[in-house]
Amino acid sequence: MRVGIDFGTTHTVVALVDRGNYPVVSFDGLDAWPSLIAANAAGELRFGADAAAVRHEPGWSVLRSIKRLLNEAGPQTEVSLAGRSYRLTELLTGFLGALKDDLHHRSNACLAPGEAIEAAVSVPANASSAQRLLTLDAFVAAGFHVVALLNEPSAASLEYAHRYRSTITAKREYVLIYDLGGGTFDASLLKMTGHANDVVLSEGIQRLGGDDFDEAILRLVLAESQLTDVDPATRDLLREECAARKEAVGPQTRRFLVDMSAVDRPPFACGIDDVYSVCAPLVDPTVALLDRVLRDPARDGRDIAWSEVAGIYVVGGAGGFPLVSRTLRTTFGDKRVKRSPHPFAASAIGLAVFLDSEAGFELSERFSRHFGVFREAQAGADVVFDPIVRKDAELPTDGRTPLVVRRRYRAAHNIGHFRFVECSRLVNGRPDGDVTPYDPVLFPFDPALYDRDDLGRQPVGRWKDGPDVEERYVVAPSGAVEVTLTTEPGGFMRTFRLERCAAAR
Numbered sequence: 001m002r003v004g005i006d007f008g009t010t011h012t013v014v015a016l017v018d019r020g021n022y023p024v025v026s027f028d029g030l031d032a033w034p035s036l037i038a039a040n041a042a043g044e045l046r047f048g049a050d051a052a053a054v055r056h057e058p059g060w061s062v063l064r065s066i067k068r069l070l071n072e073a074g075p076q077t078e079v080s081l082a083g084r085s086y087r088l089t090e091l092l093t094g095f096l097g098a099l100k101d102d103l104h105h106r107s108n109a110c111l112a113p114g115e116a117i118e119a120a121v122s123v124p125a126n127a128s129s130a131q132r133l134l135t136l137d138a139f140v141a142a143g144f145h146v147v148a149l150l151n152e153p154s155a156a157s158l159e160y161a162h163r164y165r166s167t168i169t170a171k172r173e174y175v176l177i178y179d180l181g182g183g184t185f186d187a188s189l190l191k192m193t194g195h196a197n198d199v200v201l202s203e204g205i206q207r208l209g210g211d212d213f214d215e216a217i218l219r220l221v222l223a224e225s226q227l228t229d230v231d232p233a234t235r236d237l238l239r240e241e242c243a244a245r246k247e248a249v250g251p252q253t254r255r256f257l258v259d260m261s262a263v264d265r266p267p268f269a270c271g272i273d274d275v276y277s278v279c280a281p282l283v284d285p286t287v288a289l290l291d292r293v294l295r296d297p298a299r300d301g302r303d304i305a306w307s308e309v310a311g312i313y314v315v316g317g318a319g320g321f322p323l324v325s326r327t328l329r330t331t332f333g334d335k336r337v338k339r340s341p342h343p344f345a346a347s348a349i350g351l352a353v354f355l356d357s358e359a360g361f362e363l364s365e366r367f368s369r370h371f372g373v374f375r376e377a378q379a380g381a382d383v384v385f386d387p388i389v390r391k392d393a394e395l396p397t398d399g400r401t402p403l404v405v406r407r408r409y410r411a412a413h414n415i416g417h418f419r420f421v422e423c424s425r426l427v428n429g430r431p432d433g434d435v436t437p438y439d440p441v442l443f444p445f446d447p448a449l450y451d452r453d454d455l456g457r458q459p460v461g462r463w464k465d466g467p468d469v470e471e472r473y474v475v476a477p478s479g480a481v482e483v484t485l486t487t488e489p490g491g492f493m494r495t496f497r498l499e500r501c502a503a504a505r
Contacts, residue, residue, distance in 0.1 A: 001111050002118045003103075004351025005144075006152065007135065008344075009067045009183030009209060010035055010317065012048075012099060015348040016109060020359070022162070022352040024345045026108045032344060033099060035182075037063040037091055039082040045091075047098035049106070056237065066092060068183045070131045071206050074439075074499050089134060096142035120148040120351040122155045123479075125179075125186040125368050126204025128422050128436040130499060133480040148354060149478035151368060153177035153188035156315040157197050158350035158361055159340060164311070168192045172310040174200070178290060179347070180324060181316040183209040185286050187293045189304070198364040200304075201392055203293050203424075205285060210318030214243040216278045221258050221268050230263065237262040249275075251322045276323045283327050291331075311336040315346035367393040367403075369422045370431065371481060376412070385430050388473050395477055403475040411466030414446040415455055416485065420498055438498045443485045445469065450492055 002017040003025070011032035014025040024031050027049060038051035038060045046054060054060045061082040069079065069088060077088045104111050111117070121139055123132050132149060139146045156177050161168075168175070173193055179186040186204040190197050218239045222230065230238070241259050249256070249272065256275045258268040290312070294304060312328055320343045328337045340346040353359050372387040388405055395403055418441040423431035442455040445466050449458060467487040474482045486493040 001109065001115055002352070002355045003109070003120075004155070004348045004353075004355060005099075005119050005121045005139075006155070006345070006348040006351065007067060007096075007121060008032075008035055008181055008317065009065045009211060011182070011344065013345045013348040014099075014103065014107075014109070015345060015352040017352045017356045020356070022349045022356075024342065024348065025103065027102055027106050033102065035064075035066060035095075037066060037081070037095055039063075039084065039086075041082050041084075043084060045094060047095045048102060050098070056233070062236075063091070065183055065211055066095065068207065068211075070134055071127070073134060074130060075134070089138060092134070092138040093141045096138050096144070100143050117144050118147050118355065119144045120150060120155075120355050121146055122150050122152045122347050122351055124181075124184040124204055124206070125151040125153050125188055125202035126184070126206055126424065127151075127479070128369065129371065129479055129481045130436065130438070132478050133497070133499070136478050136480065148351075150351060150354065150363065151186065151188065151199070151202060151365065152181070152184075152347045153179040153186045153202065153315075154190070154197070154199055154363060154365055155347040155350035155354065156313065156340070157188065157190045157192075157199075158353040158363060159315070159346045160311075160313045160338075160350075161192060161195075161197055161361055162349070162353050162359065163341075164313075164338065165192075167310045169310070172308055174304055174309045176290060176294060176309060176312045178286070178312055178314045178319065178324075178328065179316045180286060180314075180318040180321075181209050182318060183207065183211050185209060185289070185316075187286070187290045189293050192310075195360045196362045196364065199366045199392075201293050202366065202368050203289050204368075205289065208282060208285065209316075210243070210246075210321075212282050213246060213279050213318060213321065214239055216282065217242040217246055217275055220270070220274065220278045221260075224270065225260065225263075225265060225268055227263060234262050246275075246321065247317075249322060253322070279321070279323055280327070283323055286324075287327060287331050290328075306332070309336065311338050314339040315343050317344040319343040365395045365477070367391060367395060367475065367479060369424055369436075370426055371420070371422045371475075372431075374419045374421070385426075387426065389475055389481075391425075395475065395479070402477065405473040405475070407471040407473075409469055411445040411469050411487070412462055413460055413466065414444070414463050415449065415458060415460045416441075416443040416445055416469070417460060418443070418483075420483075441483065441485075441496045441498075443494060444492075445487060447490065447492070 004015045006013045015022045033048045034052040036051035038046045040059050055062045078085045175190050177188045185208045188202040189200040253272050370391045371389045377384045420438040422436040470486045472484040481498045484495040
């Protein structure tokens with residue numbers, strides 16, 4: 001069975017590849033699987049729908065929005081749940097393992113017992129290599145055969161291509177994907193020619209999504225109701241109620257009602273414009289970023305004119321909030337703003353389209369962030385940043401062949417101390433914006449240190465007769481990075497899987 005899996009902040013959605021159709025999988029009648037983990041003091045864990053069933057019961061603690069935690073996590077990151085510490089990667093693997101089990105036993109996917117599941121999965125466009133690697137490893141450890149890992153807006157573009165290919169013309173061959181999920185916002189500009197989808201540029205905001213809308217609405221309700229001392233459990237109940245009411249808002253909604261029985265109050269009511277007012281500051285940065293993506297130079301060195309854009313495609317669970325489409329239409333005009341018929345499932349459906357060889361669509365992805373290393377310059381008098389892989393570097397299209405980059409030089413020290421970072425932009429050649437540091441890599445250039453496992457405690461000194469060194473960087477189609485360091489002569493070699501800096505966890 002081949003499936004597309006959109007692991008979301010609040011819900012996880014699965015779509016099947018079924019003879020040219022891409023139905024969304026239902027779990028016990030529901031089209032989305034809750035992205036929840038619950039635990040009690042005895043150490044019992046529950047995931048997904050089972051976690052949702054006990055989320056308000058005494059003695060159970062709930063971990064929500066686990067996907068958001070991955071943005072700042074490393075392999076050793078731990079979280080506290082019901083008074084116990086758990087490694088985040090183990091929780092994520094357990095969550096995805098339960099999803100796999102429910103696909104077999106509690107869904108309408110009609111999987112045969114023991115049938116393997118080939119999956120294409122997605123991550124936010126602005127996800128770091130560490131987040132991509134953690135996500136990919138967890139899916140594999142849970143028993144999925146992962147054949148592709150795509151950026152979420154890129155996956156959604158395939159759903160657009162599947163539904164609206166007729167809107168693409170020789171004069172309008174660009175599409176802007178506006179992807180507002182539960183926890184992240186992504187925007188991608190794609191050029192669509194025939195059945196080829198080429199990513200031109202992707203940007204994102206790591207912590208902005210439907211969760212933040214829910215919180216803003218809850219604060220409005222509490223303030224207007226003059227509720228200042230609400231315990232955490234009751235606050236969670238009210239927050240869920242606000243989220244449910246938000247998701248029920250339609251274009252014609254005029255009044256916003258909230259059930260306040262959790263605090264023994266009559267229903268809260270306000271005009272929908274009051275709700276839009278507290279949410280508008282969250283929508284504004286997404287529109288600004290969308291405009292920046294449109295105005296950034298294309299790969300041919302020229303700006304893309306609005307007349308060349310076939311449309312803005314609104315996807316993601318929070319993309320269905322009417323304020324989003326209204327703001328986009330006010331900013332960019334009515335005619336070319338389209339909302340996916342299934343905004344919450346657009347990425348999952350696009351992933352399924354990607355897996356369907358009969359559909360014939362091709363996707364050209366790009367590296368979503370600058371990746372590089374700090375190096376000494378001018379005999380140690382200065383430090384410069386060497387961008388190994390620049391943002392928007394095109395990744396191989398076959399899903400298997402990695403991107404390989406090499407650096408060669410003569411070692412100037414007895415120990416190499418490599419400080420790798422990723423960032424969302426470069427300013428005057430230096431990392432800026434959303435910067436992700438990685439664990440330092442220490443590599444012995446001096447043969448006398450080859451067998452030492454305490455390089456961090458060895459003095460680093462300059463070396464006149466250092467060996468020749470090759471750095472070989474392998475960027476997987478998923479965006480994860482490994483570096484192999486080799487000295488010549490001698491051929492001493494080590495490979496390092498780059499992981500998020502412990503200090504940043």
